[in-house]
Amino acid sequence: MVSVDQALCIGCGVCVDMCPEVFTLTAEGKAQAIKNDCENCSLEDVASACPVEAINI
Numbered sequence: 001m002v003s004v005d006q007a008l009c010i011g012c013g014v015c016v017d018m019c020p021e022v023f024t025l026t027a028e029g030k031a032q033a034i035k036n037d038c039e040n041c042s043l044e045d046v047a048s049a050c051p052v053e054a055i056n057i
């Protein structure tokens with residue numbers, strides 16, 4: 001289960017840029033996961049790229 005801690009997310013958009021299949025920005029400017037897996041990228045890499053470690057996989 002992929003989740004974003006919205007209290008930590010600063011809305012930088014890195015995860016959305018890396019994997020728009022899984023991550024989207026809400027109207028509040030926070031990321032959310034809309035899927036649990038991706039065939040095109042490594043979600044571990046996306047989680048590692050988050051500057052505030054808000055992504056849990």
Ligand code: SF4
Pocket residue numbers: 004008009010011012013014015016030031049050051052053054055
């Ligand atoms: S990379 Fe992290 S801080 Fe940036 S939008 Fe995604 S979850 Fe939020």
